[in-house]
Amino acid sequence: MVKITKYRVTMNPEREQQKEAKMKKLVRLSICLVFVAVAVGGAYAKFAKSEDAIKYRKAVMFLVGQHFGRMGAVVKGKADYDQQAFNRNAMVMEALSQLPWEASMVPGTDKGDTTLNAAVFDKQDEFKASAQAFETGAAKLVSVSQSGDLSAIKAQFGEVAKSCKGCHDKFRTK
Numbered sequence: 001m002v003k004i005t006k007y008r009v010t011m012n013p014e015r016e017q018q019k020e021a022k023m024k025k026l027v028r029l030s031i032c033l034v035f036v037a038v039a040v041g042g043a044y045a046k047f048a049k050s051e052d053a054i055k056y057r058k059a060v061m062f063l064v065g066q067h068f069g070r071m072g073a074v075v076k077g078k079a080d081y082d083q084q085a086f087n088r089n090a091m092v093m094e095a096l097s098q099l100p101w102e103a104s105m106v107p108g109t110d111k112g113d114t115t116l117n118a119a120v121f122d123k124q125d126e127f128k129a130s131a132q133a134f135e136t137g138a139a140k141l142v143s144v145s146q147s148g149d150l151s152a153i154k155a156q157f158g159e160v161a162k163s164c165k166g167c168h169d170k171f172r173t174k
């Protein structure tokens with residue numbers, strides 16, 4: 001009861017209305033800002049310099065190569081199969097598979113210490129589809145590797161290998 005009375009006393013309808021109008025304006029403004037940020041920032045906002053984009057995607061690709069290689073050794077019979085270790089490598093690769101694409105689509109970053117082919121910029125849809133094929137394949141390798149069925153694992157590993165080659169053939173310079 002006390003609270004209600006206090007509220008009534010302090011409430012000034014005009015001021016409340018002004019406050020509400022201000023709030024609405026602020027909300028509208030921040031919604032606009034979010035849209036602008038998404039539209040302008042998009043894929044490129046994260047890299048201050050083109051070198052950073054190059055370093056970023058190469059670093060991720062290097063890690064992909066390492067974890068892929070560890071699994072490859074098992075698939076080729078050069079290393080013992082340890083279900084847990086294989087599954088961990090697959091999980092790391094799946095996480096990595098989502099990372100290097102924005103950094104690969106920054107215009108102008110085919111120049112410098114890089115093997116990225118400028119075709120990426122002209123054929124973005126094709127590049128994205130290639131990336132998606134790898135992501136899907138890497139995710140499937142995680143679930144297959146949980147089964148411990150080595151021949152199914154080998155088959156899925158082969159699918160992922162095809163997706164690496166498919167992209168490299170089109171989007172890396174030799």
Ligand code: HEC
Pocket residue numbers: 054057058059061062064065068104113114115116117127130131132134160161163164165167168171172
């Ligand atoms: C959708 C395209 C795409 C897919 C899929 C892809 N790569 Fe790459 N990869 C690239 C591009 C582009 C580069 C060149 C990056 C650069 O030099 O800036 C690259 C570079 C590399 C490098 C060299 C990194 C370095 O240090 O310069 C390795 C290793 C590599 N990829 C391994 C793999 C493996 C293994 C797979 C699959 C498991 C794979 N990539 C899948 C596009 C792809």
